[in-house]
Amino acid sequence: MASPFALRAFTALADVQPNMADLKIIGIVIGKTDVKGFPDRKNIGSERYTFSFTVRDSPSHFVNVTSWGKEDYIRPLSGSFRVGDCVIIENPLIQRKELEREEKFSPGTPSNYKLLLSENHSRVKVCSSYEVDTKLLSLIHLPVKESRDYYSLGDVTANGHSLDGRIINVLAAVRWVGEPKHFTTSDRRKGQRCEIKLYDETEPSFTMTCWDNESILLAQSWVPQETDTPEANILLNYIRENKETRILADEIDSFFKEPINLNTIVDVYTVKQLKEKASKNEGKTDPFYGILYAFISTLNIDDGITKVVRNRCSSCGYIVNEASSTCLTCNQDSFQFRPVSLSFDMLVDLTDHTGTLQSCGLAGSVAEDTLGCTVNQFVAMTDEQKTELKWQFLLERSKIYVKFVFSHRARGGLKVSILSCKRSDPAEASRSMPQEGHT
Secondary structure, eight states, X not given: OOOTTTTSOOOOGGGOOTXXXXXXXXXXXXXXXXXXXXXXXXXXXXXXXXXXXXXXXXXXXXXXXXEEEOHHHHHHHHHTOOTTOEEEEESOEEEEOOHHHHHHHSOOOSOSEEEEEOTTTOEEEEEOGGXXXXXXXXXGGSOSSOTTOSBOHHHHHHTHHHHTTOOOOBOOEEEEEOOOEEEEOTTSOEEEEEEEEEEOSSOSOEEEEEOSHHHHHHHTTOOTTOOOSHHHHHHHHHHHHOGGGOOOHHXXXXXXXXXXXXXXXXXXXXXXXXXXXXXXXXXOOOOEEEEEEEEEEEOOSSSSSSOOEEEEETTTOOBOOXXXXXXXXXXXXXXXXXXXXXXXXXXXXXXETTEEEEEEEEEHHHHHHHHTSOHHHHHTSOHHHHHHHHTTTBTOEEEEEEEEEEOTTSGGGEEEEEEEEEEOOHHHHHHXXXXXXXX
């Protein structure tokens, strides 16, 4: 079916020239910066604000767009779209790039021009993904650099000192995406950071840190081992051939979980309220905690197919290959091999009278406390004993303490980790259940 935008008169970025009037461009946002404020030289004591983004309309053409103005104009404009959105830009000002300055402070682009947005004359409108040609949406996955114009992680490790301060390109597989961490500096400025673990055929583990909000939001949407390009498929083949390095974010999330005082968690939700909260808070990165009075509706511990117990490195917490029982990361250059231990690692569904939360993480000691047995005791059980154990929990209402993280890669927009699961007191459950509409 033809796109509803197909008949509109859009100018291709390849055809952009100075002094063009009534310009209208459609493209996908492939990069974006945070909003920044600067002292206004013309109005002493006040500030001007700015942010930039990069828009692409074809495999070969993309351009930087910058907007300046007052805070009450810039912040709402920046917040109206994010990387991966398709936008229509109306009446931008076209300027020739100052190459030396542009390459230093902005992403490199093949265009000789840049676009400026004016508060009084320009407009940015976000398009629904259902209204846009899929060819435009697919541009988000195409590299913006030549396939050989990048460093391997081994190159970066070996030449880190000489590369200090330089902007480089890296092609690597995503091994793990951490959760954002918030902090306050000594001068009381608030900040945040997010660590991402990368690897390729030259390095088993390499840390990349994101400091700005836009890159952190983008990183939270990354799915480990997901590929869309020939270059990425080369790495994927390496990953498949070296299964001991196949680590997903959810598999190690519980190992690095910060200790939580359950007594500080007091908010009670229904499943319906949680789903509504997820839909209203798209783009948020802060985790939140709550209590569910629900029952486990799916618990596949006895089918002989679903993996519920895994080998985990006692040093780094990574899942290790069953055949070798060796952690590639910790034991790569060490003669002292770290021990490997068994650990529960499963996904369950939680259901109440309003709906179901699917694929909730239940792992480690929390899973042992919930099931009432150690992982070694569980492994020694027969299939009949495992089935009997399962039916002790299915459809029995429990008081469940849960951690929630808004995530595009999770079902329903929420990544759910169980912190505690105990049989609930019926009177307490009836008294504590929230009224519908309360969030």
